[in-house]
Amino acid sequence: MPENDVQNAVEELLTNNLDTSAQQAFIEKLEHETSPVDMALLLESLPFLERLETWAQISADIKLPILVEMRADAGESIVDSLTHAELLTLFTDIDANTLVELQDIIPDHHLETVLAKMDETQLSHYSAAQQFNDDEVGHWCDHQPLVVPAKTKIKVVLRLIRRSSSSHCNVVFLVDNRGNWQGVVRINQLFGADPLLRVAELIEEDYLTLSANEDVYIAADKVAQSNESALPVITTGGLLIGRLDIGAAYKLQAEHAESQIMATAGLDENEDLFSPVRKSAKNRAIWLGINLLTAFLASWFIGMFEATIQQVVALAVLMPVVASMGGIAGSQTLTLIVRGLALGHISMANMKPLLFKELKVAILNGILWSLVIGLVTGYWFDDVMLGIVIGLAIVANIITAALAGVLVPVALDKMKIDPALSGSVILTTVTDIIGFVVFLGLGTILLL
């Protein structure tokens, strides 16, 4: 359902204050017309109380699929409101995958009871997942039914396939009797094949596989690039532990993109639109604090030029122009480099040509805008020398910005720090300080 239908539902639930039965009816209607993903979006779009109210009216059988689709913080706000008994009902017959996705928002003491009630196979899948960090694909892979010993007869496999309803599945995985990976057989190859043959006769052994330890997002890209519907996930020992299908890959990619965008503002991708005020204030305070330090640092440098500013107040008036041009030019380079790092574009080998190109761009724009700004300033304050000072400062700052825009994210990446998160803070600190020092320094030399 297109976004605006979720919005209409929010409208319906928040503004037209329906009585309980009307609300009940409306939600029932929604359940039939929309996907769990949209129901999750709806719940995320509701303030805390209305969220719980709506949740209470959702039919029990689709609550779990909806909860899985919710972002962690919003999901947690619901889980925390449930009694132990309610949680147990919610989590009866939960499968390993669902539990892996929810484990972070389930309080440990509840988790234990859930695991105690879990069925053998699922429990084994779940503990298998726990062998891997949550950035490894082994932690997230699912456990599709279509795995058979290579010696199985084709007619048996055909029966399995006819019954199977698992999505993104057009191959059957083949294993030996120890469960080690052998290869696949493509379902469409089974048509017309002799039903009494062993499926191994049609095996494709060079089918692409994922190693359980590889990064989950890189694995998702591999699945997408493979043009297969799913790739098998295999331990170093050769054991088949599950698969990553293209549908799961899509979700992983969406999640990753969201976290990258949120990171640029120092936010977590799970940040709840209606998270408790205290919690969200606390999360954001840290980021504000870090930025405050850098701001005070810039102020401290400006402070060194108090005497100059007192005599030429125009310098103070123009400081935002110097800072802004440096910040923007830098963030343009930074953004390009951060994307390059994420895609694997950038390496030591192309750093130099890249740096040169960005420098040339900076010189062109530096000259262009220093002329514009210099002239405007000269007229505005009727002071040619001031125009020259700010012009020079702009050139210097835009060039600094290009250098920092390339070097800062690359350095952070080398230090295994996410440049999407901390890149811009450091960059603007550099451009602010260099910009102010050059501008006020030149002012001191040339205007006093």
Next chain:
Amino acid sequence: MPENDVQNAVEELLTNNLDTSAQQAFIEKLEHETSPVDMALLLESLPFLERLETWAQISADIKLPILVEMRADAGESIVDSLTHAELLTLFTDIDANTLVELQDIIPDHHLETVLAKMDETQLSHYSAAQQFNDDEVGHWCDHQPLVVPAKTKIKVVLRLIRRSSSSHCNVVFLVDNRGNWQGVVRINQLFGADPLLRVAELIEEDYLTLSANEDVYIAADKVAQSNESALPVITTGGLLIGRLDIGAAYKLQAEHAESQIMATAGLDENEDLFSPVRKSAKNRAIWLGINLLTAFLASWFIGMFEATIQQVVALAVLMPVVASMGGIAGSQTLTLIVRGLALGHISMANMKPLLFKELKVAILNGILWSLVIGLVTGYWFDDVMLGIVIGLAIVANIITAALAGVLVPVALDKMKIDPALSGSVILTTVTDIIGFVVFLGLGTILLL
């Protein structure tokens, strides 16, 4: 192949200056070991000359698949370097989909010749795609082979399926003899079915469909949510014109996420890491210009307080702190809201509770940080009153930031302007101006 292998390849090609034959051998090796996507990443990672050199050595048969995977600007840099003859060879037997993806980077006069040589069916698919804007799914859908008239016998369908190699395909689309959509039959349902029956006997009519006019990114999400491998794309007239499969959906989503991230810096998602200096300088100049105007505006407001600054230079020294705190607090709210708008979280109905929540967060952080900043300032300049002035300014600015952070993106969205692109410029302009005016205004009243 994991990112760093692309990087290794770049290393190999740029630093160890291989002779032509060694290079040739290396590239041949790459072609076999890596996907077109990675070859595309490799070419994008090379400076212009090396890029063309490498391109020339790639075997003709995989050039087109690689070109399709490249970002527009990088792809264009190659296409522009080719002679008319080379282009024609490259584009012989090009299919409609590939041409649709490349049409923007092919000069019109070449495009005409390519179309002239195109085969009937593909040409008709191509012109069908041209009936839709490039933000509509009808423009991007592909044309998979597995479409049959509903009256076809199952044995015929089975033969088609066995031969078919199209990916993400576990249903067969059924149409009437006018090509109008009827429904699907699931391939696994065909096992054991009587081969002499018409496939219509097994038809599933309520299969989800996409309307050719809907937004291509919303369509991609629908495909992912449907848990089907592909959804049919249908005109308002009921004609089946193609399908969007989960693989294509994955690519569309990746593209969209990239464009959102690049937009925050005023960049196009196709920006080439090694785009010609002039071109990239020009692209970025516009963004710098827009930001310059807002910076001058801020300066103009500061200018109104020249007299005050002259007497209390400390005010000038501390301006960056006021601006920074407002900017950061605002960008945190902005980012949350922009995501909310993209997901469809936000509507008129939950605006009010959302605004209140953000205000409460702002008040908490405003008070916290105004105390910290007030005290630090008081000690630093040994001036209690100055501490009070900046404290008040910070509270005011952080609250303004929260208001602007919610209202600016929502207003832009209403005006059909992408808030990811212009949101932060407008926001920081607001926070800068309000911040400076309150800070310097209070300074004028309380410190003189």
